[in-house]
Amino acid sequence: KKEGEEETKEEEPPLVPHHTTFEECHVCYEISGRWREHLNMFVCDHCYAMGTKHGDMKSEQDLLNEGDFDAKRGGDFAEQENEECRKCLEPGFRRKCCKEYYCNSCYFETGNCPGCDRLSAPRGLGLFGLDDPGAWPVIYGWCLSVFVTLAALALFVMIVVSDQLNPRTVFGHRCYGLFPQCDQIQCIELGGPINEGLVTQADWKYCDMNTVNKVYGGTCLYDKPLFFQSDKALGFDFCRGPQVKALHQKHAWLGDEFDGNHFAGGFFVFEDNFDDWYNLSMYQKNEKYLFNDELAPKSYMKSALWFQMMNVKASDNCGSYVDPHPDFTGGHTRTLHSGDNKALYFSGFDNRYAETIDLNMLHGGKVSFMLRMGPEGYGGKCEPSYNGDVTLAYSTDIGRTWFDIGTYQAVLYNTGPFFHISAALPEQGWSNTTRFRFYQGSFEEKRDHIAIDDVRIFSYFEHGWHHKQTFQKRKNKARKDIEKAQCCFETDQCETYGVRADGHGVTTLRSPSYKTCDDVPSYDEPRISHHYEEYGGPKASHRRFEVNGARFYIGCAALLLLLKYFYIKVVMPFFQKGCSAFVPEIFRKKKKKVFAVDEDVTLEDNLFPIERDEMWQLYYTVGVSSAFVFFGLWCWGVSEDIVLYFPVHFLRRTEYEDTAYLEAHNCYFLFVAFLLDFKEFYYVARYVVCILPWWLPMVEADLRPSVNSLIVDDLKISMLDIKDVFRFNERWCQILAANYTFMSMPWCLISLWWSELNAVYVLDYVVNKFFAAIFLLRIFFGVDCFIKFVNAMEWMYKTDNKDRDEIGAVLTTFRTRAHGFYIMLVSGLVMAGGMKLSMRDDDLIIMSASIAAAVGFFHGIILGWFQALPLTPNFFITRIHDGMYVRYYHKRKCPCVAYCTYCQGMHSNDGLLVLFVEDEVRFMRVLKGYDNRDDAGAPATTIDR
Numbered sequence: 001k002k003e004g005e006e007e008t009k010e011e012e013p014p015l016v017p018h019h020t021t022f023e024e025c026h027v028c029y030e031i032s033g034r035w036r037e038h039l040n041m042f043v044c045d046h047c048y049a050m051g052t053k054h055g056d057m058k059s060e061q062d063l064l065n066e067g068d069f070d071a072k073r074g075g076d077f078a079e080q081e082n083e084e085c086r087k088c089l090e091p092g093f094r095r096k097c098c099k100e101y102y103c104n105s106c107y108f109e110t111g112n113c114p115g116c117d118r119l120s121a122p123r124g125l126g127l128f129g130l131d132d133p134g135a136w137p138v139i140y141g142w143c144l145s146v147f148v149t150l151a152a153l154a155l156f157v158m159i160v161v162s163d164q165l166n167p168r169t170v171f172g173h174r175c176y177g178l179f180p181q182c183d184q185i186q187c188i189e190l191g192g193p194i195n196e197g198l199v200t201q202a203d204w205k206y207c208d209m210n211t212v213n214k215v216y217g218g219t220c221l222y223d224k225p226l227f228f229q230s231d232k233a234l235g236f237d238f239c240r241g242p243q244v245k246a247l248h249q250k251h252a253w254l255g256d257e258f259d260g261n262h263f264a265g266g267f268f269v270f271e272d273n274f275d276d277w278y279n280l281s282m283y284q285k286n287e288k289y290l291f292n293d294e295l296a297p298k299s300y301m302k303s304a305l306w307f308q309m310m311n312v313k314a315s316d317n318c319g320s321y322v323d324p325h326p327d328f329t330g331g332h333t334r335t336l337h338s339g340d341n342k343a344l345y346f347s348g349f350d351n352r353y354a355e356t357i358d359l360n361m362l363h364g365g366k367v368s369f370m371l372r373m374g375p376e377g378y379g380g381k382c383e384p385s386y387n388g389d390v391t392l393a394y395s396t397d398i399g400r401t402w403f404d405i406g407t408y409q410a411v412l413y414n415t416g417p418f419f420h421i422s423a424a425l426p427e428q429g430w431s432n433t434t435r436f437r438f439y440q441g442s443f444e445e446k447r448d449h450i451a452i453d454d455v456r457i458f459s460y461f462e463h464g465w466h467h468k469q470t471f472q473k474r475k476n477k478a479r480k481d482i483e484k485a486q487c488c489f490e491t492d493q494c495e496t497y498g499v500r501a502d503g504h505g506v507t508t509l510r511s512p513s514y515k516t517c518d519d520v521p522s523y524d525e526p527r528i529s530h531h532y533e534e535y536g537g538p539k540a541s542h543r544r545f546e547v548n549g550a551r552f553y554i555g556c557a558a559l560l561l562l563l564k565y566f567y568i569k570v571v572m573p574f575f576q577k578g579c580s581a582f583v584p585e586i587f588r589k590k591k592k593k594v595f596a597v598d599e600d601v602t603l604e605d606n607l608f609p610i611e612r613d614e615m616w617q618l619y620y621t622v623g624v625s626s627a628f629v630f631f632g633l634w635c636w637g638v639s640e641d642i643v644l645y646f647p648v649h650f651l652r653r654t655e656y657e658d659t660a661y662l663e664a665h666n667c668y669f670l671f672v673a674f675l676l677d678f679k680e681f682y683y684v685a686r687y688v689v690c691i692l693p694w695w696l697p698m699v700e701a702d703l704r705p706s707v708n709s710l711i712v713d714d715l716k717i718s719m720l721d722i723k724d725v726f727r728f729n730e731r732w733c734q735i736l737a738a739n740y741t742f743m744s745m746p747w748c749l750i751s752l753w754w755s756e757l758n759a760v761y762v763l764d765y766v767v768n769k770f771f772a773a774i775f776l777l778r779i780f781f782g783v784d785c786f787i788k789f790v791n792a793m794e795w796m797y798k799t800d801n802k803d804r805d806e807i808g809a810v811l812t813t814f815r816t817r818a819h820g821f822y823i824m825l826v827s828g829l830v831m832a833g834g835m836k837l838s839m840r841d842d843d844l845i846i847m848s849a850s851i852a853a854a855v856g857f858f859h860g861i862i863l864g865w866f867q868a869l870p871l872t873p874n875f876f877i878t879r880i881h882d883g884m885y886v887r888y889y890h891k892r893k894c895p896c897v898a899y900c901t902y903c904q905g906m907h908s909n910d911g912l913l914v915l916f917v918e919d920e921v922r923f924m925r926v927l928k929g930y931d932n933r934d935d936a937g938a939p940a941t942t943i944d945r
Contacts, residue, residue, distance in 0.1 A: 051921045087114055118705055137808030144811060144865065145796050167220050169237035170263055170466065171201060171478045175220035176765055182218035182239035182261035190215055190267050194360055197465040200474040201234060202481040202513035209276070209300050214268045218261030225491040225548045226482075228647075231522040234485050238263040240466075265465065269359045270436075270457035272304035274342045277314035286311060286350045307357045307399075307435065311348025316341055318382035318451035321370040321418040343372070343453035346390070346440060347381070353439035355399065356457070361425055361434040365459040367392060367405070368422040369438075373414040374449040381449070385410040388448025393437045394429045402437060403429065410448065418453065480511040488517035490642065492549035492768065493761045501545060502640045544663070547644040550751040551669045553772035555646065557748065558672050561679075561779050606926060608699040608917040610690070613879035616737065617691045624681055624744045631749040635670055638756045642666050650837055673748035676775065680783055684744045688783070690878050697876055699915060701926040710888075710927070712915065715874070721889035722927055723870075723910070730882045736787065736914075737877050743783040747775040784873045791871040791912075806869070815906050816864030820857045827856025867909035875914040884920070886913040886927065 025033035025044040033042030043051070085092035085103040092101035098115035106114055159178075167175045167182050175182075187207035192199040194213055207214050217238040221227050227235030240263040279298045283289070289296040291306035297313060299306075320343045346352045373385035389409050393402040405423050413419050425434070438452060465471055487494035487509055490501035498507030503517070518524045547555060573581035580588075645663045650656075690696045700711040703719075710717045751771035759767070777785045798804065810816060831852035835845045866872075870887045892907040917923045 047921060047924070133805055133809040133812065137812045138804050139808075140811045141804055141807035144807075144861070148796060148862075167239040168241040169220070169222060170198060170240045171237050171475055171482075173222035173237050173482075174762075175222045175239070180220050182220045184219045184221070184236065186217065186219045186236065186238070187211075188215045189213070194267065194269075194459070195362065195462050195465075197461050197468070197471045198238075198474070200481065200513070201237070201478040204233070210302050212269075212303050212305070214271060214303060216268060217263045223482075223486060223491055223493050225546045226486055226489055226493070229489045229491075229522065229546055230485065230520065233521040234482065264458070264460075266363075266365065266458055266460040268303070268456050269361070269365075269459045270303060270305050270356060270455065272299065272301060272306070272344075272455050273340065274299075274314040274344050274453060275320075275340060276300040276304075277342065280313060283313045286348050288351075305357045305359065307355045309354045311350060311352040312344055312346050312354045314342045315345035315451075316343070317345050317347070318343060318372055318374060318449060319418075320451075321372075321453040340453075343370075343451040344438075344455070345382075346388075346450045346452075349445040351439070352443065353437055355437045356435050358398065358433040358435050359457060359459070360432045361430055361457075361459050362432045363460040363462055364425055364427065364430050365457060366422055366424050367436060367455075367457050368420065369455040370418040370453040371408060371413055371421050372416075372418045372451045372453075373410050374447065375414050375416040382451070383447035383449045385414045385448040385450055386444075388440050388443035388450060390438060390440055390450055390452075392423055393439070394425060395435050395437070396429060396431045396433055398433065399435060399437075405429075407441075418451075477512045481513045484509050484511035484514045484517075485520045487758075488514075488520050488523055490545040490548075490640075492755065492764065494758050495760055497758045499758065500638075500640050501543060502642050504641075544643045544645055547646050547669075550755040550768055550771070551644060551666075552646075553751065553768070553776070554669055554673050554676070554748050557676055557772075557775050557779055560776065561676065564779065606701040606703060608701065608915075608919065608923050608926075610696045610699060610876065610878055611916045611918045612690065612693075612696060613881070616880050617689055617878070620689050620737075620741055620744075621685065621691050623741060624685075624746075628677070628681070628746050628749070631746050631753050632674060635673075635749055635752045635756070639670055640666050644669065651839070670749075670752065673752055674746070676748045676779070677746035680778055681744045681746070684740050684783055688740050688875060688877055690876060696878065697915075699917060699923075701923075703926065710886075712876075712913070715890075715913075717888045717890070717913070719927075721891065722886060723889065724887040725884055725924065725927060726887075727884045728882065730880065733877070733880050733883060736875060737880055739786050740783060740875075740877060743774075743778055743786070747771055747778070751775070784875065787873050787875075788866075788871055791873070792866060792869075795869050795871065807865070810865050810868040811861070813864070813868065815868070816861060818906055819864040819867075820860035823860035823863070824853045824857035827859075828853030864906075870910045870912050872909050872911045873914070874911050876916065877914065879916045881916060883914055883916055884924075886915070887911070888913060 025042055025047055033044045034048075035041075036043050036048065084090065084101065085106055086100050087102060087106040090103045090105075092103045092106075095102055095107060095113060095115065098113060098118075100115040102114055112118060162177075162179045165179065166177070167180060169175065188198075189205045189207055189211045190199070190213035191203055191205065198215065205211075215238075219236045219238050221236050223235040225235075239261050277297050277299050279296070282295050283297055288308060288310040290308050291304075292298045320340050322340045344354060371390065373388065373390075374382045376384045387410060389407050391407045392405045394405060395402050403426070405426065406421075408421065436457065438455075440448065440450070462468070483494070483496060487496055487499040488501065496507055496509050499509050501517075514520050643663055643665055645661045648660045648662060650658045650660070685691045686695050697713045698711075702709055702711060708719045710719065710722065751768060754764070754767060754771065758764075781788060795803070795807065798807070828849045832845055832849035835848055839845070870885075872890070888911055890909050890911045892909075915923075
């Protein structure tokens with residue numbers, strides 16, 4: 001007997017399970033539940049406190065006082081048995097659709113309730129199980145994470161490297177931008193003593209036919225608005241420094257006198273391309289003549305400083321070298337010569353030579369030219385050259401004694417094309433009376449024809465010229481002149497506080513070359529815009545300036561907002577509902593709620609009041625409003641009476657080129673900036689913080705089987721689409737509140753305020769773009785853009801196997817592939833079409849369209865990935881407290897006339913909802929499928945999908 005009793009005791013199970021670790025809370029599903037003996041379930045501390053506070057749970061002390069501990073130990077949210085199944089007589093659960101009892105096996109056997117034949121899918125926090133996607137999708141997900149990481153690092157490195165390689169210029173300017181190139185070839189008249197270097201920038205003049213001493217070089221635009229508004233007289237400079245050498249650009253000019261596009265530190269004392277010779281009928285074969293003599297050939301190009309010649313003339317008999325840079329001013333309107341069609345042709349029976357006048361080569365230099373010797377089979381008047389070598393020589397004693405620099409043998413150069421030759425002047429030839437001669441020492445009279453073209457003689461400045469006191473004075477003078485011009489033209493690089501372009505500033509800026517703005521090139525006449533009234537005569541004149549800096553970014557933001565608004569408010573509603581979408585609500589037919597005959601209408605009334613923290617709302621409102629008042633009044637007080645314009649070019653560099661100018665007064669930019677900022681402030685105050693009591697959202701859980709949805713104002717979420725609920729702490733709530741406060745600030749007004757301070761441009765260049773990035777991202781991604789980025793980065797680097805499976809499954813869905821394909825197609829076509837309107841370079845168009853298509857494909861993949869994961873916030877931050885996320889599937893109607901499911905999936909996304917309801921426990925019971933009127937609280941049973 002004792003043995004039997006002992007055996008009975010061993011087999012008797014414990015009354016309650018023994019748990020020493022946290023388990024899943026039966027209310028909120030967080031892994032923080034503690035075993036509550038008197039409730040017979042796991043409940044976390046937060047849910048327990050909320051439940052006892054609102055009377056939904058009895059505390060242990062209450063049950064002990066009532067003396068009914070055993071009777072009250074029920075309330076298991078997961079498994080509470082009631083009556084027998086009406087079908088198999090096994091223990092069952094009460095089903096809300098028909099109020100009958102069925103076990104799980106019978107209820108989910110066919111997918112429909114056995115009692116009322118309604119769908120038996122879970123209504124609450126169902127088990128959104130995910131099938132194993134396999135190995136390859138998971139690998140794709142990791143590849144995406146690695147690619148995004150590498151792309152971000154590459155972008156960061158590219159920006160840093162670009163900043164370090166920004167070209168510096170001769171006069172100390174810096175050319176900003178993403179890898180700016182010194183690719184504009186400019187020719188400037190030297191204008192001063194030839195050994196003292198460049199003259200100050202205010203005295204620069206473009207080369208023309210009358211220019212003798214020319215300074216060629218690659219330039220960059222250090223201030224584009226200044227460059228174009230001054231009619232290209234200012235705003236550019238010759239590149240110089242180690243950054244230019246590190247760019248590895250193509251040579252701007254043939255010849256080793258240039259180190260890439262690094263300024264060579266010298267000028268051309270001689271240049272002739274032989275295309276502008278005239279009076280050629282005076283040429284006499286086998287007779288010596290003095291160039292530019294009255295009875296001899298001449299040239300319109302004054303830099304063609306020939307002295308005497310014999311048996312040479314400008315001709316096309318042996319062709320001409322086609323210069324790859326026919327326009328020396330980088331595509332501008334000024335050119336130096338006509339088309340390439342002639343070269344210096346050597347023929348005749350006696351001597352053949354061409355000799356220059358004495359040139360200043362005091363500090364050394366180089367001679368460069370193109371050489372062609374008559375090739376075999378060329379025919380015509382360019383007879384083959386077999387022995388007619390050509391020699392370059394110099395003399396420092398007025399031509400009495402000649403020294404050869406180099407001889408170029410016919411056997412090496414008679415293969416057909418023009419060859420470039422660059423020869424350095426020996427140090428013995430450095431003088432200010434050095435002349436050069438091209439001659440053929442021996443040749444056959446009827447053959448050995450040659451041609452030389454594009455002869456240029458380069459002379460260096462004095463060594464260390466840019467460190468000399470003379471040039472340093474010019475440099476300081478140029479800095480003051482450019483600062484004056486930049487402030488007059490209202491460019492972003494004006495660094496003097498208080499200067500205004502309309503002339504009413506507190507500071508009057510003067511410079512050595514420009515006493516007033518009217519002295520700045522192209523300032524006076526082209527900058528005035530006159531307006532006329534019908535009877536009152538001309539209005540006050542407003543100065544016109546090209547929009548740049550903060551105002552330019554505000555214009556871009558306004559355009560982006562209009563495009564986004566047009567797509568969301570016009571395009572999508574039109575394709576969804578037709579013209580009826582634009583009928584005002586007051587004129588639409590009212591819809592009345594209709595209930596099914598067998599539905600419990602009382603289940604409709606399941607409202608959840610929102611809890612609000614008035615102090616938090618007050619702090620938010622006062623803080624943001626104060627910023628609006630301060631920066632708005634500041635910008636209004638310093639607003640200038642000027643007109644700003646933006647040029648829009650069509651079909652550039654074609655015969656159909658045209659330009660339209662969009663104009664707006666400066667006050668309009670201030671008004672647009674205020675509206676852009678106020679729109680975001682109103683949105684956050686109205687739909688996120690809900691600063692007014694009547695702005696709080698109405699939260700309703702309509703559990704009728706025909707509705708079965710959670711309704712938050714206009715947002716209707718089916719209970720079938722609620723995937724998960726998880727908590728966040730108060731610290732994260734504070735971060736969310738800080739984000740919305742930060743994004744509500746008047747960043748457009750702040751950017752205008754900053755631009756009026758005229759800060760140092762090195763700082764202003766970064767800060768201005770930072771402000772622009774904030775309000776452009778705010779418009780494109782919304783005020784919660786940084787929250788989206790944080791959520792995306794968190795998912796991007798998750799390591800949990802279940803999360804990686806979900807990421808991999810997302811990347812292989814049809815929706816993600818469709819996003820990638822369609823966005824790639826649209827991006828490529830839009831880029832190609834837009835560029836076709838402005839240029840005719842087909843190769844550049846194809847390359848740019850291909851790059852745009854590749855970027856579009858990547859953007860589509862990221863968009864599909866983003867939409868399928870819980871990354872889109874829909875937050876109501878009405879208090880600063882710990883709370884819970886509700887993950888749901890936000891269905892969107894297809895924006896096309898077919899309403900097809902093909903597009904519906906592409907426009908739908910997973911979202912995160914945050915609501916601070918007063919009764920979280922009851923809210924959680926509803927999300928889990930409970931009928932709050934059921935005392936037993938039987939849960940909606942779920943199955944694996």
